[in-house]
Amino acid sequence: MNVKKFFALAAEQGIIESEVVVTKNSSLSIGTFRGELENYSIAVSHRIKARGIFNGQMGFASSKKDDKDTPSFLVKQIKDGATVSESDDLAIIFKGSPKYKRKNMLNPAIQEIGEEEKIKNLFLIEKKLKEYDARITEVTVAYEERVGSTELHNSHGLKLKENGSYFYYYAYIVIKDGEETKTGYHVHLDNKPEKFDIDTFVAKVAKNGLDKLSGKPCNSGLYPAILNQEVTASLLQFYLEHVNAENVQKGSSLFAGKLNEQVASKKVTIIDAPLTDNVFYSYFDGEGVAKFNKAIIEKGVLKTFLHNLSTASKFGVESTGNAVGGTGKIGIAPSQATLKAGKLSFNELLTKLCNGFYLTEVQGLHAGMNPTSGDFSLQASGFMIKDGKIDKPISLVTVAGNLFAIFNDILEVGSDSELQLSGFTAPSVIIKEIAVSGE
Amino acid sequence: MISKKVALEVLNIALETGGDFAEIFLEETLSSAVIVESGKTQPVASNLNFGAGIRILKGLQSVYGHTNNVTKKGLTELARSLSVSFKGERLLEVEKIKKVRVNNKHKIEQNLYEVPIEDVVNPLKEADQAMRDYSPQIVRTQAGITREVRKIAIFNSEGKQIEDTQQRIRTMLFAIAMAPNAFETSYYAPGSYQGFEFLKTLDLKAEAIKVAELAVRKLDAAPCPSGKMPVVIGNGFGGVIFHEACGHSLEATSVSKNLSVFSNKLGEQIANKAVTAIDDGTLANEWGSNAVDDEGFKTKKNVLIKNGILKNYLIDQFGGRRMNMEQNGASRRQSYEFEPTSRMSNTYIAPGKYTPEEIIASVKLGLYAKSMGGGSVNPATGEFNFACDEAYIIRDGKIAELVKGATLIGTGAEILLNIDMVANDLKHAAGMCGSMSGNVPVNVGQPTIRVSEILVGGQGGKLE
Numbered sequence: 001m002n003v004k005k006f007f008a009l010a011a012e013q014g015i016i017e018s019e020v021v022v023t024k025n026s027s028l029s030i031g032t033f034r035g036e037l038e039n040y041s042i043a044v045s046h047r048i049k050a051r052g053i054f055n056g057q058m059g060f061a062s063s064k065k066d067d068k069d070t071p072s073f074l075v076k077q078i079k080d081g082a083t084v085s086e087s088d089d090l091a092i093i094f095k096g097s098p099k100y101k102r103k104n105m106l107n108p109a110i111q112e113i114g115e116e117e118k119i120k121n122l123f124l125i126e127k128k129l130k131e132y133d134a135r136i137t138e139v140t141v142a143y144e145e146r147v148g149s150t151e152l153h154n155s156h157g158l159k160l161k162e163n164g165s166y167f168y169y170y171a172y173i174v175i176k177d178g179e180e181t182k183t184g185y186h187v188h189l190d191n192k193p194e195k196f197d198i199d200t201f202v203a204k205v206a207k208n209g210l211d212k213l214s215g216k217p218c219n220s221g222l223y224p225a226i227l228n229q230e231v232t233a234s235l236l237q238f239y240l241e242h243v244n245a246e247n248v249q250k251g252s253s254l255f256a257g258k259l260n261e262q263v264a265s266k267k268v269t270i271i272d273a274p275l276t277d278n279v280f281y282s283y284f285d286g287e288g289v290a291k292f293n294k295a296i297i298e299k300g301v302l303k304t305f306l307h308n309l310s311t312a313s314k315f316g317v318e319s320t321g322n323a324v325g326g327t328g329k330i331g332i333a334p335s336q337a338t339l340k341a342g343k344l345s346f347n348e349l350l351t352k353l354c355n356g357f358y359l360t361e362v363q364g365l366h367a368g369m370n371p372t373s374g375d376f377s378l379q380a381s382g383f384m385i386k387d388g389k390i391d392k393p394i395s396l397v398t399v400a401g402n403l404f405a406i407f408n409d410i411l412e413v414g415s416d417s418e419l420q421l422s423g424f425t426a427p428s429v430i431i432k433e434i435a436v437s438g439e
Numbered sequence: 440m441i442s443k444k445v446a447l448e449v450l451n452i453a454l455e456t457g458g459d460f461a462e463i464f465l466e467e468t469l470s471s472a473v474i475v476e477s478g479k480t481q482p483v484a485s486n487l488n489f490g491a492g493i494r495i496l497k498g499l500q501s502v503y504g505h506t507n508n509v510t511k512k513g514l515t516e517l518a519r520s521l522s523v524s525f526k527g528e529r530l531l532e533v534e535k536i537k538k539v540r541v542n543n544k545h546k547i548e549q550n551l552y553e554v555p556i557e558d559v560v561n562p563l564k565e566a567d568q569a570m571r572d573y574s575p576q577i578v579r580t581q582a583g584i585t586r587e588v589r590k591i592a593i594f595n596s597e598g599k600q601i602e603d604t605q606q607r608i609r610t611m612l613f614a615i616a617m618a619p620n621a622f623e624t625s626y627y628a629p630g631s632y633q634g635f636e637f638l639k640t641l642d643l644k645a646e647a648i649k650v651a652e653l654a655v656r657k658l659d660a661a662p663c664p665s666g667k668m669p670v671v672i673g674n675g676f677g678g679v680i681f682h683e684a685c686g687h688s689l690e691a692t693s694v695s696k697n698l699s700v701f702s703n704k705l706g707e708q709i710a711n712k713a714v715t716a717i718d719d720g721t722l723a724n725e726w727g728s729n730a731v732d733d734e735g736f737k738t739k740k741n742v743l744i745k746n747g748i749l750k751n752y753l754i755d756q757f758g759g760r761r762m763n764m765e766q767n768g769a770s771r772r773q774s775y776e777f778e779p780t781s782r783m784s785n786t787y788i789a790p791g792k793y794t795p796e797e798i799i800a801s802v803k804l805g806l807y808a809k810s811m812g813g814g815s816v817n818p819a820t821g822e823f824n825f826a827c828d829e830a831y832i833i834r835d836g837k838i839a840e841l842v843k844g845a846t847l848i849g850t851g852a853e854i855l856l857n858i859d860m861v862a863n864d865l866k867h868a869a870g871m872c873g874s875m876s877g878n879v880p881v882n883v884g885q886p887t888i889r890v891s892e893i894l895v896g897g898q899g900g901k902l903e
């Protein structure tokens with residue numbers, strides 16, 4: 001779509017300020033099963049999102065169709081959508097930040113590697129997994145890569161472009177041992193193919209499944225616990241919905257009115273770190289504001305809410321560069337939020353806890369977690385910890401608690417930080433206690 | 440969207456290297472959401488999804504690609520780059536394409552987008568107001584309507600052209616109640632394959648009051664006790680238990696690869712005799728219905744379990760090849776951006792002989808899960824979980840105090856045997872189901888049922 005033509009048409013219709021975001025992606029995915037290439041998929045996609053101010057209100061539209069009628073379709077939808085709107089959100093099209101930390105995250109090496117080699121890797125992963133342990137009976141392996149760009153243009157002349165790329169290998173195994181069935185999986189996500197090591201990957205997949213064998217429910221009770229990186233990062237994701245300034249302003253955040261107060265354990269420091277050099281690096285937000293790293297919670301004290309232009313303006317502060325351009329509104333989200341690591345290794349955490357529960361996996365977060373109240377009750381699995389060592393595996397139990405209580409009760413933070421697929425990073429942590437329900 | 444001539448050319452390019460089946464799936468979907476939040480109408484956002492997916496099958500291999508460039512050039516390029524993944528001689532040439540008449544019986548009285556915007560906004564404003572008026576403890580509310588008109592066209596190497604238009608509408612009410620330092624939420628979200636007349640079937644204002652009332656009442660609820668106990672699961676959305684505990688494990692996606700606990704078990708007793716379970720994509724105007732599936736086959740009523748015996752699976756064309764079984768109209772995809780696979784439509788447990796009152800009266804000490812939230816399952820182990828949205832303790836056969844934060848977990852194989860009483864009050868409820876081929880609208884449904892024993896998780900300690 002010709003962006004200038006869109007801006008001109010919009011202006012002609014009374015939409016004086018407007019913005020267009022174009023995302024383009026090309027992707028490849030390959031899957032193998034039982035020594036055969038099972039799925040092969042390629043895609044080219046293109047999406048145009050547009051918004052604009054009409055009579056003081058913002059209107060939104062998006063289209064994956066790009067032909068001569070697209071500009072007029074978008075203009076009409078924006079105008080109709082804005083006409084009915086009575087939103088309190090301030091309608092702002094941004095003029096630009098003084099400085100942007102531009103970085104090209106496109107790694108051409110991903111596409112330079114031939115498809116044959118990627119397929120060869122999948123077969124090799126399958127073979128190595130089958131050889132790893134005779135109890136591994138079925139193996140599904142997949143590879144996916146995506147290369148793309150996001151371009152933001154607005155009627156103030158702001159032009160920003162971000163290129164990105166990533167690939168991942170995924171393997172899923174079924175393990176059968178007598179009557180018992182367990183599954184395991186692992187995903188390696190990256191944008192540097194040279195960092196992918198097949199043997200390390202295979203060992204992680206196998207361990208993820210095999211360690212669960214003979215897992216049984218434990219006795220119900222309150223246990224002191226270690227949460228692994230993945231579980232901690234998942235809880236962090238929900239916890240941070242309460243630093244979203246829109247939730248604060250609309251009355252559904254438990255952090256409202258608590259800036260500069262102690263809201264969590266002194267061991268808790270949470271950084272919003274969009275400029276971390278990895279596959280999630282991103283330097284401008286959904287409104288074109290420059291992203292930057294900052295502490296959200298420092299030693300348990302709430303330092304800032306996360307803002308877009310509208311919420312920031314209502315609080316008389318600057319945007320924190322956390323706007324997310326949705327199709328119907330400008331939302332707010334953390335960008336590479338990180339629970340800052342401590343000094344203790346995982347083994348030192350085990351020694352310190354001595355006896356308790358090691359929670360390694362939770363299921364059903366979309367239903368068993370109430371992000372508004374912070375209460376959760378989730379299917380879980382893990383291990384008992386006995387005399388400072390990992391003991392028998394536990395499965396089919398539930399853990400229940402409250403997010404705010406958990407972050408208040410973090411007693412130690414490990415040094416074993418790990419970036420998750422969700423873009424959140426966390427180390428293992430020791431918490432005072434968690435309610436486990438089993439036998 | 441494209442002519443028969445272009446389709447023919449694209450299909451034949453796709454088949455150049457020995458594919459035994461090729462298909463073009465075209466889609467144009469206009470969706471929009473109207474939301475009133477705490478009294479204020481939000482900007483209406485419209486989204487046009489448009490594109491095509493091409494699939495080529497050869498034995499047990501499939502290749503798939505999609506593009507927004509729905510022109511002769513875009514599609515022929517895509518077909519060519521997909522076909523190079525097979526290395527062989529042409530097996531098949533499509534000579535002619537014939538349009539297959541689709542008998543779409545789902546009645547639409549008022550097209551979703553032919554409605555004045557006030558008729559959409561006003562009932563939402565009224566419902567939103569009703570929630571806020573209920574109590575000063577209601578601090579945030581939302582009332583919304585989403586509309587979707589999905590036009591699809593399928594051309595395949597069997598020489599078929601199949602076209603269909605699907606319309607879906609869903610309303611949503613959501614309230615947050617607050618006490619000092621605590622929040623609770625409640626919601627209501629019915630949906631239908633229907634025109635705008637769907638709204639006339641609902642009493643949104645009355646439902647809004649119920650939503651607000653429950654959110655406020657939950658503020659004073661005690662945490663749910665935990666441990667193994669008998670559980671009565673209410674009708675309607677309670678059917679999510681069958682959806683998670685069993686439905687996903689009956690999809691060809693996992694069954695065909697021997698990755699399901701129910702692989703190779705046709706004809707075996709897998710559930711209690713009280714259980715008959717059905718997936719029916721043909722139900723008139725139901726949220727999960729369609730005239731044809733996303734491969735263009737007529738949807739069907741598939742009896743999956745009859746009196747506890749496994750009778751059938753949900754099978755798509757590709758999954759059926761590995762199983763040596765025919766497809767049964769169960770192939771679905773969120774959009775052209777997904778390769779289709781076997782999925783549920785309207786899944787439910789058939790009504791039994793008890794009244795809901797008899798079932799509740801049969802439990803001395805246990806849980807009544809009146810309405811459920813969502814859940815998830817691992818089809819290989821059958822381990823599932825789902826969350827209760829509204830639950831009460833049953834004491835001496837009577838519904839007693841409201842409790843919050845309950846989750847039920849177990850394994851599918853075990854729970855199916857433990858469903859030992861089924862009532863006569865079958866009801867369906869709308870939901871969205873996410874799996875390999877994306878998010879698709881599905882109904883879950885059941886009458887009130889009793890599960891003799893299941894593990895309940897909550898923060899409330901032992902049930903006494």
